[in-house]
Amino acid sequence: MTTPTTTARPVVRARDVTMSYGGIDVLHGVDLDIHRGEVFALLGPNGAGKTTTVEILEGFRRRSAGEVSVLGADPERGDDAWRGRIGLVLQSWRDHRRWRVAELLTHFATYYPDPRDPAALLALVGLTGQAGQQVDRLSGGQRRRLDVALGIVGRPELLFLDEPTTGFDPEARHEFHVLVERLAREEGVTVLLTTHDLVEAERLADRIAMLVGGRIRACGTPTELALRAAAQAEVRWTADDGTPRRERTEDPSRLVWELHRDADGPIAGLEVRRPTLEDTYLHMVHQENDGTDGAVNGKVRAA
Ligand SMILES: Nc1ncnc2c1ncn2[C@@H]1O[C@H](COP(=O)(O)OP(=O)(O)OP(=O)(O)O)[C@@H](O)[C@H]1O
Numbered sequence: 001m002t003t004p005t006t007t008a009r010p011v012v013r014a015r016d017v018t019m020s021y022g023g024i025d026v027l028h029g030v031d032l033d034i035h036r037g038e039v040f041a042l043l044g045p046n047g048a049g050k051t052t053t054v055e056i057l058e059g060f061r062r063r064s065a066g067e068v069s070v071l072g073a074d075p076e077r078g079d080d081a082w083r084g085r086i087g088l089v090l091q092s093w094r095d096h097r098r099w100r101v102a103e104l105l106t107h108f109a110t111y112y113p114d115p116r117d118p119a120a121l122l123a124l125v126g127l128t129g130q131a132g133q134q135v136d137r138l139s140g141g142q143r144r145r146l147d148v149a150l151g152i153v154g155r156p157e158l159l160f161l162d163e164p165t166t167g168f169d170p171e172a173r174h175e176f177h178v179l180v181e182r183l184a185r186e187e188g189v190t191v192l193l194t195t196h197d198l199v200e201a202e203r204l205a206d207r208i209a210m211l212v213g214g215r216i217r218a219c220g221t222p223t224e225l226a227l228r229a230a231a232q233a234e235v236r237w238t239a240d241d242g243t244p245r246r247e248r249t250e251d252p253s254r255l256v257w258e259l260h261r262d263a264d265g266p267i268a269g270l271e272v273r274r275p276t277l278e279d280t281y282l283h284m285v286h287q288e289n290d291g292t293d294g295a296v297n298g299k300v301r302a303a
């Protein structure tokens with residue numbers, strides 16, 4: 001993955017995007033900047049507005065208001081040439097059940113001016129052994145690999161991955177992560193990933209935006225987000241009488257120093273736990289559910 005070049009024009013730019021369905025507001029002014037070669041994860045609980053946001057960026061849904069530019073065009077007016085520069089990994093290829101794997105991929109390749117070689121692509125996603133198999137005989141994970149192959153056959157500059165590893169076993173998930181990293185690092189493909197999987201987001205994404213209740217509540221590298229959490233570090237130890245103790249503090253090194261100063265010898269069971277991405281995420285979701293203002297710094301621009 002490359003370091004985002006913030007001076008270059010972003011591949012995806014959204015400003016103050018709102019969306020309402022039948023008078024109910026589900027997006028409340030989303031701002032996003034995603035740069036070339038960046039793997040960007042949109043993370044959020046069910047109903048947060050991830051799919052709505054992504055469909056607006058893909059040009060499949062009309063926003064209520066706001067500005068959007070994707071690969072230099074407004075997605076609402078994207079033509080075929082623009083669409084050919086975008087790859088989608090959705091769960092929407094279910095109509096082609098009778099096709100054989102290699103046939104389907106070869107067929108899709110004809111839609112693009114400079115497609116990848118279907119056989120090489122099957123090898124890349126680990127489906128060479130299934131080339132002659134009917135699509136409806138594939139396992140769930142194999143099906144998803146085919147979805148990925150279909151999404152990248154046209155050499156997209158921007159790839160949308162909607163919960164891409166659902167149904168993958170750990171090895172397939174690992175291979176998929178390596179593939180996404182390769183696409184971003186070696187080919188400069190920009191990737192927008194939606195996921196509920198914090199481990200996947202942390203593993204893959206250069207930056208993560210947390211969308212909660214239709215607002216971007218935080219955006220940054222996984223490390224930045226974990227550190228920005230309101231959650232404090234937790235220090236655990238075992239007291240002299242054997243009682244387990246724990247204390248939350250913004251200054252764990254000071255607490256550990258004080259414990260050492262007051263102790264006769266080593267401190268049993270000493271452990272310092274820093275806030276994780278999961279802590280940040282759960283903190284925000286709980287704030288939203290409690291009806292409090294969960295924004296880390298008010299409105300956050302994912303730029
Ligand atoms: N076509 C629609 N008509 C009316 N309401 C909709 C429509 N699509 C989505 N919604 C509502 O908009 C909100 C955001 O939905 P969206 O699918 O964008 O969330 P999400 O973050 O992708 O959720 P999930 O993780 O469950 O897929 C939800 O409250 C949902 O019920």
